[in-house]
Amino acid sequence: MSSAQFNAGESHGQAEAKTERWIDSAKNVANSAVDKAENATQRASESAQQNNDHNAGFLQQKGEQMIHMAQGAIDGVKNTLGMGSEKK
Template sequence: MASRQQFNPAQAHGQGQAKAERAAESARSTAHSAVNKAENAAQRTHQKAQEQESGSFLQQTGEKVAHMTQGAVDGVKNTLGIGEQKK
C-alpha cells in the first residue's frame, strides 16, 4: 500500500508565512525601485527648471512639478514605512 501524506497545519502555516514574506519583500523592492525612479525624475525636472531663466513660466512650472513629485514620493515612502518620519 502507498502511504499518504497527512495534512500538517504547522507546516502549512510555515509555508504560507514564508510565501507571504517573499511577497512582501518583492513589494518592498518594487516600491523602492518606483521611489528611486520618481526621485530621479523629480531631480531631473528640478535641474531643468534651474537651467531656465529665473522668472520664466517653464521654470515655475518645472519647480511646481518637482515639488509635487517630491511630495508624492515622500507620501509613498511614509505609507510603506521607508521614509523619514517628520515631526
C-alpha cells in the same frame, strides 16, 4: 479467567488502540497545519520582500525624475535671467 473478564480486557485493549490512532491522527493534522502555516508565512515574507524591492525601485525612479525636472526648472530660470550657459 472468566469470559467476562476476557471480554473486558479485550474491549479495554481495543479502546486503547483506538485512542492511540486518534492521537496519531490529531498529531498528523496538527503537523499538517503547522507546515501549511509555515509555508504561508514564507510565501508572505517573500511577497513582502518583492513588494519592498519593487516599491524602492519605483520611488528611486520618481525621485530621479523630480531631480531632473527641478534641474530643468533651475536651468530655465537661469536662461531667462541671462545667467545660464545658453545666453541669448
